[in-house]
Amino acid sequence: MSVAVLGGGAFGTALAVALSQRGPVTLWCRAPAQADDMANRRVNERYLPGCTLPADLTITADLTAAADAKILLLAVPMQQLGRFARDEASHLDGKILVACCKGMDLRSGAGPVETLAQHCPTARVALLTGPSFARDIARGLPTGLTLACADAGLGETLQHQLATPALRLYRTTDVIGATLGGALKNVMAIACGATIGAGLGESARASILTRGFAEMQRLALLKGAVPQTLAGLSGFGDLVLTCTSEQSRNYRFGLAIGRDEAFDASMTVEGAATAQAAARLAQREGIDLPITSAVAGLVEKRLDVAQAMDALLSRTLKEE
Ligand SMILES: NC(=O)c1ccc[n+]([C@@H]2O[C@H](COP(=O)([O-])OP(=O)(O)OC[C@H]3O[C@@H](n4cnc5c(N)ncnc54)[C@H](O)[C@@H]3O)[C@@H](O)[C@H]2O)c1
Numbered sequence: 072m073s074v075a076v077l078g079g080g081a082f083g084t085a086l087a088v089a090l091s092q093r094g095p096v097t098l099w100c101r102a103p104a105q106a107d108d109m110a111n112r113r114v115n116e117r118y119l120p121g122c123t124l125p126a127d128l129t130i131t132a133d134l135t136a137a138a139d140a141k142i143l144l145l146a147v148p149m150q151q152l153g154r155f156a157r158d159e160a161s162h163l164d165g166k167i168l169v170a171c172c173k174g175m176d177l178r179s180g181a182g183p184v185e186t187l188a189q190h191c192p193t194a195r196v197a198l199l200t201g202p203s204f205a206r207d208i209a210r211g212l213p214t215g216l217t218l219a220c221a222d223a224g225l226g227e228t229l230q231h232q233l234a235t236p237a238l239r240l241y242r243t244t245d246v247i248g249a250t251l252g253g254a255l256k257n258v259m260a261i262a263c264g265a266t267i268g269a270g271l272g273e274s275a276r277a278s279i280l281t282r283g284f285a286e287m288q289r290l291a292l293l294k295g296a297v298p299q300t301l302a303g304l305s306g307f308g309d310l311v312l313t314c315t316s317e318q319s320r321n322y323r324f325g326l327a328i329g330r331d332e333a334f335d336a337s338m339t340v341e342g343a344a345t346a347q348a349a350a351r352l353a354q355r356e357g358i359d360l361p362i363t364s365a366v367a368g369l370v371e372k373r374l375d376v377a378q379a380m381d382a383l384l385s386r387t388l389k390e391e
């Protein structure tokens with residue numbers, strides 16, 4: 072089946088490079104100047120410098136041409152996905168869509184699959200998520216991802232259509248678990264970055280990571296997720312990667328907060344809006360997500376790291 076990747080950022084470009092090994096791929100970038108530059112120089116200088124784009128990868132800013140493919144992978148950041156899907160529904164509806172972003176929409180609280188389904192009601196929608204840095208995928212390094220699709224048959228088809236020798240896909244029908252694992256691990260990465268950035272130590276980070284995982288499970292199971300999904304690549308796997316690597320933008324954003332340094336506002340940091348959306352959801356559902364709430368407080372600048380840590384440490388002692 073023909074494949075197009077919509078979104079010419081780091082992840083979209085990396086996926087297009089990897090999938091080009093399997094057959095013809097089209098990469099759509101919204102800015103014509105960026106598409107021209109990438110097509111001519113065979114590199115995505117802004118988002119994935121140093122990675123040569125294969126000669127047979129088609130790069131275009133023409134969405135009509137790109138959306139002609141059978142499978143459309145959407146690598147647009149979560150907070151832009153709803154508007155993109157609404158504006159471009161005529162190109163997307165009725166197609167097979169694979170959301171490749173992680174997070175919860177700040178206004179609706181919905182994840183990527185729900186957001187696409189709202190705007191494209193006749194599309195068949197899946198989610199590709201899990202521990203992976205764009206640069207690793209583009210270099211062809213071994214990577215394991217989760218392909219989540221409520222339709223088991225379509226999920227199996229996509230698993231086989233999108234796997235490559237280096238990109239090993241596991242499938243699940245638990246879209247809720249895969250969505251919330253991928254969304255909330257970015258929140259925990261901000262918390263872990265802030266902990267290290269403020270000099271609170273690696274022991275503290277291990278506690279934040281572990282208790283953060285408990286929060287991810289608490290919210291996801293309440294929303295109907297399967298526990299195994301949270302323990303898998305899209306949950307625990309991505310949590311470990313993102314909370315321990317300075318390659319992660321969410322972790323680096325947390326580091327900057329902890330060090331009281333400025334951070335590039337143009338950078339995609341999915342955990343910031345997701346912390347706010349998840350904190351609101353927890354309040355509505357009447358469950359306790361103290362680390363998520365603390366990250367929302369940091370993002371909204373209502374708290375500094377010392378206050379956030381005080382709030383976590385002063386809670387009543389409880390069973391694990
Ligand atoms: N970079 C990674 O290593 C990585 C790995 C796994 C998953 N992801 C996920 O992929 C998603 C995208 O991240 P990224 O790293 O590619 O971000 P990025 O900042 O590198 O690129 C974002 C891209 O989206 C485009 N874009 C923004 N708004 C748009 C809109 N309204 N319409 C069309 N295009 C728009 C930008 O032009 C840019 O090309 C995120 O949800 C992220 O969590 C990223």
Ligand SMILES: O=P(O)(O)OC[C@H](O)CO
Nearest residue numbers: 201202203319320321322
């Ligand atoms: O750079 P980040 O923090 O968006 O993380 C990238 C991926 O989500 C890691 O799996």
